[in-house]
Amino acid sequence: MxxxxxxxxxxxxxxxxxxxxxxxxxxxxxxxxxxxxxxxxxxxxxxxxxxxxxxxxxxxAPASFLPVHLVDEVGLGQTPAVPATPVLIKILLRNGRCLKVPADIERKTLSSLIACVEAA
The missing domain is CATH 1.10.10 (Arc Repressor Mutant, subunit A)
Known part of the structure; x- marks a missing residue:
């Protein structure tokens, strides 16, 4: 049962x-x-x-402490220069070719570049 x-x-x-x-x-x-x-x-x-x-x-969990080091005020607010990686844009053209250009490219330069690659 x-x-x-x-x-x-x-x-x-x-x-x-x-x-x-x-x-x-x-x-x-x-x-x-x-x-x-x-x-x-x-x-x-x-x-x-x-x-x-x-x-x-x-x-x-037991509490844990980390060591602290004091720094001069001169170094505060300044960050080390880190090289920025450029942002690329991938453009697929009508003729099947691919064009990779930086994101901050000027519009006039981009249009002439696209015209040259499509004509080739």
């Missing part, structure tokens, strides 16, 4: 204490244990265990 569960009334969201969450996480972290088996035993979804693992590990 199959087991049947009848739920009457409004289903409520369960609240888990931090200790209960940590106990379930410890059980899921044991070697050779599958998360889906632990979730099934506690009647929760495996994604819930993964979410608890993610959120609780974020709060239990």
């Amino acid at each position: 199959a087991r049947m569960e009848i739920i009457s009334g409004v289903e409520r969201r369960r609240r888990w204490s931090k200790e209960a969450k940590l106990a379930i996480l410890a059980e899921a972290d044991e070697r050779g244990v599958r998360i889906s088996d632990v979730a099934r035993r506690h009647d929760i979804f495996p994604a819930q265990i993964r979410l608890w693992r993610k959120t609780l590990s974020r709060f239990d």
Whole structure:
């Protein structure tokens, strides 16, 4: 005979204490244990265990500090010169040829260039 569960009334969201969450996480972290088996035993979804693992590990991580070096005010606001890579535009012409030109090319130069390549 199959087991049947009848739920009457409004289903409520369960609240888990931090200790209960940590106990379930410890059980899921044991070697050779599958998360889906632990979730099934506690009647929760495996994604819930993964979410608890993610959120609780974020709060239990020890604080870390990075070294700070003071610099002169002269160097502030100045960024090192980084060579910018030019932005190229690819234009496919009617005769099947392709033309790659910089994005900041002048309109007059571009039109004469296209006319020369199409005529060739």
